[in-house]
Amino acid sequence: MSATFVIAQGGGPTAVINQTLVGAVLEIRKRYPDARVLGSRHGVRGIRDDNYVDLTEIPEEQLRLIGKTPGAALGSTRDKPDAAYCEVVLKGLQKASADAFIYIGGNDTAGTQQILSDAAGGKIAFVHAPKTIDNDLVENDHTPGFISAAEFVAGAFLSVDLDFRALPGIYVGIVMGRHAGFLTAAAAAWQQDEDSGPHLIYVPERAFSVDRFIDDIKATMDRHGRCIVAVSEGVSTEDGKALVESLVPADRLERDAHGNVKLSGSDLNAALEHALAEGLPGKRARVDALGYMPRGYIGAISPVDSAEAFDAGAFAIGVAADGGGSVAMNDIGWRWVLKNVPLSEVAGKTRHMPKNFMMKDENKLASDGKDYLRRLVPPKYQIGKPFV
Amino acid sequence: MSATFVIAQGGGPTAVINQTLVGAVLEIRKRYPDARVLGSRHGVRGIRDDNYVDLTEIPEEQLRLIGKTPGAALGSTRDKPDAAYCEVVLKGLQKASADAFIYIGGNDTAGTQQILSDAAGGKIAFVHAPKTIDNDLVENDHTPGFISAAEFVAGAFLSVDLDFRALPGIYVGIVMGRHAGFLTAAAAAWQQDEDSGPHLIYVPERAFSVDRFIDDIKATMDRHGRCIVAVSEGVSTEDGKALVESLVPADRLERDAHGNVKLSGSDLNAALEHALAEGLPGKRARVDALGYMPRGYIGAISPVDSAEAFDAGAFAIGVAADGGGSVAMNDIGWRWVLKNVPLSEVAGKTRHMPKNFMMKDENKLASDGKDYLRRLVPPKYQIGKPFV
Numbered sequence: 159m160s161a162t163f164v165i166a167q168g169g170g171p172t173a174v175i176n177q178t179l180v181g182a183v184l185e186i187r188k189r190y191p192d193a194r195v196l197g198s199r200h201g202v203r204g205i206r207d208d209n210y211v212d213l214t215e216i217p218e219e220q221l222r223l224i225g226k227t228p229g230a231a232l233g234s235t236r237d238k239p240d241a242a243y244c245e246v247v248l249k250g251l252q253k254a255s256a257d258a259f260i261y262i263g264g265n266d267t268a269g270t271q272q273i274l275s276d277a278a279g280g281k282i283a284f285v286h287a288p289k290t291i292d293n294d295l296v297e298n299d300h301t302p303g304f305i306s307a308a309e310f311v312a313g314a315f316l317s318v319d320l321d322f323r324a325l326p327g328i329y330v331g332i333v334m335g336r337h338a339g340f341l342t343a344a345a346a347a348w349q350q351d352e353d354s355g356p357h358l359i360y361v362p363e364r365a366f367s368v369d370r371f372i373d374d375i376k377a378t379m380d381r382h383g384r385c386i387v388a389v390s391e392g393v394s395t396e397d398g399k400a401l402v403e404s405l406v407p408a409d410r411l412e413r414d415a416h417g418n419v420k421l422s423g424s425d426l427n428a429a430l431e432h433a434l435a436e437g438l439p440g441k442r443a444r445v446d447a448l449g450y451m452p453r454g455y456i457g458a459i460s461p462v463d464s465a466e467a468f469d470a471g472a473f474a475i476g477v478a479a480d481g482g483g484s485v486a487m488n489d490i491g492w493r494w495v496l497k498n499v500p501l502s503e504v505a506g507k508t509r510h511m512p513k514n515f516m517m518k519d520e521n522k523l524a525s526d527g528k529d530y531l532r533r534l535v536p537p538k539y540q541i542g543k544p545f546v
Numbered sequence: 547m548s549a550t551f552v553i554a555q556g557g558g559p560t561a562v563i564n565q566t567l568v569g570a571v572l573e574i575r576k577r578y579p580d581a582r583v584l585g586s587r588h589g590v591r592g593i594r595d596d597n598y599v600d601l602t603e604i605p606e607e608q609l610r611l612i613g614k615t616p617g618a619a620l621g622s623t624r625d626k627p628d629a630a631y632c633e634v635v636l637k638g639l640q641k642a643s644a645d646a647f648i649y650i651g652g653n654d655t656a657g658t659q660q661i662l663s664d665a666a667g668g669k670i671a672f673v674h675a676p677k678t679i680d681n682d683l684v685e686n687d688h689t690p691g692f693i694s695a696a697e698f699v700a701g702a703f704l705s706v707d708l709d710f711r712a713l714p715g716i717y718v719g720i721v722m723g724r725h726a727g728f729l730t731a732a733a734a735a736w737q738q739d740e741d742s743g744p745h746l747i748y749v750p751e752r753a754f755s756v757d758r759f760i761d762d763i764k765a766t767m768d769r770h771g772r773c774i775v776a777v778s779e780g781v782s783t784e785d786g787k788a789l790v791e792s793l794v795p796a797d798r799l800e801r802d803a804h805g806n807v808k809l810s811g812s813d814l815n816a817a818l819e820h821a822l823a824e825g826l827p828g829k830r831a832r833v834d835a836l837g838y839m840p841r842g843y844i845g846a847i848s849p850v851d852s853a854e855a856f857d858a859g860a861f862a863i864g865v866a867a868d869g870g871g872s873v874a875m876n877d878i879g880w881r882w883v884l885k886n887v888p889l890s891e892v893a894g895k896t897r898h899m900p901k902n903f904m905m906k907d908e909n910k911l912a913s914d915g916k917d918y919l920r921r922l923v924p925p926k927y928q929i930g931k932p933f934v
Contacts, residue, residue: 171712199934211933224930229708233934317842320617324559424815449834454705456927457845539844542612545599546587546621
């Protein structure tokens, strides 16, 4: 009997997660022309609910077009299955006669694969293929999805800085990222010179103080006449609480099913606006969240990111042949190198931005951080220096 | 003695307002090789304060690069001069021996030019060159800056719709626009089919009702399982009050120098989030403002918009030779045609989106609206249909 592959997508969609799907499907066709490929809708939910799309006969042309489309074409899920849920999923995989399950996602997704792998006892190959705009997977130099997201963020802050040169004031842009600051730091990837924004960067890796924030902005306004700030939605105060938790009354805080404070509402915007109005009264100030744009804006899909995501999907099929594991993009030389690392190395772990990426005493990117980001997101636009 | 041109930029920066500046400067060089060109910094403020950059000798290559750069390279201003302010500006222009003053901006800018023109009594040619992402200048088919902004908005909503197919819920995107809904309507320019978002559009031209908003979203959720909504920041309730004014307590409302309610804070986000939490409890919902991205995101500058903006600047010099007026993009056939219309026809007037652009009984774009937007913002990306 021919082999059966089940494939699914988990967590937040990205600009290139569909490339990984397509890379995997086309690699299966190349290696195992008779194999059946089932796409599980909405991550492990589709396996639980027997809800598949049969990808076996979808024409390659159609798949290639899906690859170029942002979002998660199979649907996604935020479910983090516990042991009982995993048991149901395992039964579902057995019912589908799956020989391998490829799950594309972040560290939670790798965690699901590890639980499943431990429970299955070697009969099915469990593969985690990497995806996250947070860039927070250990064992990876960077992750598919990050470069496109970073390119959007870099372009957004370059553009806002130009806007605020013309009409000076304070701009605070909130960037996705609960625990890792890479994407927020990418705001400075295309910084033109010392006078250009973003002038300040606040990442989850460093304790946030509202007083320091106001002082930093005051100093920047004095020096540059405007102030462009990038803040991770996940910044936390010294006591380890999310900033939004410190600033917003407890009865107004929203939490998700896992008890995590919801970072995506406008509470943080309002709290920062309030802090600016108190600390810097009378100054033009705007707080905006970049929202979903970085992770899927169709106009900022990086060809390099696309190619890497596709290759990670293709590589996942080799990892399946090896019995399972996590696909990692590692050992960068002139080019990334894919390798198979044990699921346990990646599952549930968060890679933080290295300390040396930020200046020691200032909330600015250090040269190590700039070098890393400019390698991944090299300048794309040449701009003219404004007359103001 | 050779002629002196003064040129300035007013109002919100755009992705292509610098093309208009460069088009004007290069046309002056072509027609009047000996002319002096002074760029006034921060709109009429620079004339008032004698703060100019001499553009006469700036190399063409440097200017061309400025043209490709978003923002307003001369700086801008929100000042709406009254008669007394205009008198000071007029004296400044006389002091600079100006023969013509080209002011690039929207209907307020045209209004300033009219006051100045009336006061000057024919000795200086006053020209208004059009610029606005709001697309709300009368006598114009569309305005420089709109197409790029519309392209960003179209791409943003296409992308968010794909994101929400994967992880269903309600998305409300707030788009700039105080009085005219063109830019918000552009959210639907790249709508793929009837199932695709944005499913609902709310523009300032139509009275907004929170009850209707909730009912519309409920119906959309029942039908499509997700709901993508575009709302103009300037939507008003039946009584003519800005929505934010109806939803936010009076003591928390911010107003600008002209008494206009500040639309750009997070109050509207929070109020809409609250309305959704009350009206559709337990549903995943997110309210985001696209903020400044539409007007200056460097990755969505339309070549057509750039060319039109450049041509409008060049045409302004012919209008100056004719004694002044407002440059209008009109009489579209196979191509736009520029013409000179009296300042009084444009000054201070708002062009609203035609009624037939929206469906009569639904908050959706009608075919007339779609046709208009697709002419200006034709599809740019081919995408694959997701499996969910």
